[in-house]
Amino acid sequence: MIVSMLYKLTRKLLSLPSVLLRSDAAKDAELLVLRHQNAVLRRQLAVPVRYEADDRFWFAALSGLIPRRRWHEAFPVTPGTLLGWHRRFVAAKWDYSARRRTGRPPTDAALKKLVLRLASENPRWGHRRIQGELARxxxxxxxxxxWEILHAAGVDPAPRRSGPTWREFLTAQAEGILAVDFFHIDTALGRRxxxxxxLEHCTRRLHITGVTANPTRQWTLQQARNLTAGLGxxxxxLRFLLRDRDGKYGTAFxxxxxxxxxxxxxxxARAPRMNAHCERIIGSIRREALDHVLILNExxxxxxxxxxxxxxxEHRPHQARNQIPPNAHEQPTATNIGxxxxxxxxxxxxxxxEYRYAA
Incomplete structure (x- = not known):
């Protein structure tokens, strides 16, 4: 658009009376000098002359002031080339390809991220179910x-996606899972x-039922009986008991x-992540207590x-329960510190x- 306007303005300026009022003799002499210089230069060049865009611009603009029958004398190019340049300038005025984008508009990056989030959090949802949720x-x-977003991200269709991970399974079934595990303690004199x-997954309530130096199946069985009687x-x-394959449990347990x-x-076997919550609480017991105390005996x-x-x-906050202790049911009300x-x-x-405000 700008080139077209500049081209028209140049044509107007070249046709001003100040140009046309010059004497014919002076103009003819100048033209003869320029023609001779052009002929000398073309004789000395061994390769074809390449014209830049601004050269073509001026040749096309000046062509309107010279009769077409004399173009072969005035211009160093053929008339067909000159007309082609002129057509190119005119066509640029009506070319809107640079001002519009063809095809569908690109999908927003935030919307793509939302599609992938819905797919990851809902492995049984297909692309049409995700589309419906997005419409809602x-x-x-x-x-x-x-579908294209999921395919580009390498997400398989819903029936063929990988099943729930252990983390997803434990989170979904947390209310009904009771996990059990052994851990060892080394005393000050080296006795193990x-x-x-x-551990109750839903409430994160901890039950340490006993300590012994000789954990037999009979001892473990008695701990199981004590726990079931205490839970009432x-x-x-509870619907599931999650344990490892340690031989100290047995069928009676x-x-x-x-x-x-x-x-x-x-x-x-050798997959502690399958009992990740119990492993985590054992790690907390060690880091917060046992690693800082010398245990003397049972x-x-x-x-x-x-x-x-x-x-x-009773007191320790838990992230999984929104920083509420296992035996608490709601957050304490805010109070003025002062x-x-x-x-x-x-x-x-x-x-x-442990910190509490005075009553």
């Missing part, structure tokens, strides 16, 4: 576009003790929970673990601190 959210997008811990009515909400209508799920180990269990269940006194309770000789 106010995003109008074709089902074929959703074993503790049996149970809460056993009705499983029978205690099967009598309570729980399905026993055994993790694969009685001392029971005392330390009982104190930690009470702290864990109006109440903060009290500190020392657990295990100050190894762990």
């Amino acid at each position: 959210l106010g995003h109008r997008i074709a089902a074929s576009t959703v 003790l074993y503790a049996l811990t149970f 009515m809460r056993m009705e909400s 499983d029978a205690v929970f099967e009598a309570e209508e729980l399905d026993v799920i055994k993790s694969a 009685a001392h180990a029971r005392q330390v673990l009982a104190a930690y269990q009470q702290h864990h269940n 109006t109440r006194r903060l009290l500190r309770t020392r657990i295990l000789g100050g190894l762990i601190n």
Whole structure:
């Protein structure tokens, strides 16, 4: 558009009376000099002359002031070439290809990210189900576009996507899962003790049922009986017992929970991630208590673990429960810091601190 306007303006300026009022003799002499210079230069060049865009511009603009029959004398190009340049300038005025984009508009990056999020969080949703959910959210997008986004990201169609991971399975079934695992404690004199811990996935409630130096099947069976009796009515909400393949459990241990209508799920060998929540709580027990205390004997180990269990269940906040302790049901109400006194309770000789506002 700008080139076309400049071309028209140049044509007008070249036809001004100031140019035309010059004497014919002076103009003819100047033309003869320019023609002779052009002929000399063309004789000395061994390769064809290449003209830039501005050269073509001026030749095409000046062509309107010279009769067409004399173009072969005035211009160093053929008339067909000159006319082609002129047609190109005129065509540029009506060429809108640079001002429009053909095809569908590109899909917004945020919408692509939302499509992939819905696909990852809902592995059973196909591209049409995702399109429907997007429409409900106010995003109008074709089902074929959703399919293209999923295909480009390497996401398989819904029936052939990979099944839920252990993390997804444990999260979905958290309300009904009870996990169990052993962990060891080395005393100050090098004696090894074993503790049996149970964890309710939904509430993150911790149960350390016993400590012994000789964890036999009979001892483990008794711990299972003690736990089921202590849970009472809460056993009705549990549906699965998750444990590893340690030989200290045995069929009698499983029978205690099967009598309570729980399905026993055994993790694969050497796959601690299948019991990730229990492994995590054991790690917390070590980092927050056992790694900082010299355990003397079984009685001392029971005392330390009982104190930690009470702290864990009554006071310690948990991310999975929105920073609420396992035995609490709601967040405490906010209070003005300057109006109440903060009290500190020392657990295990100050190894762990609990904070509460004075009543």
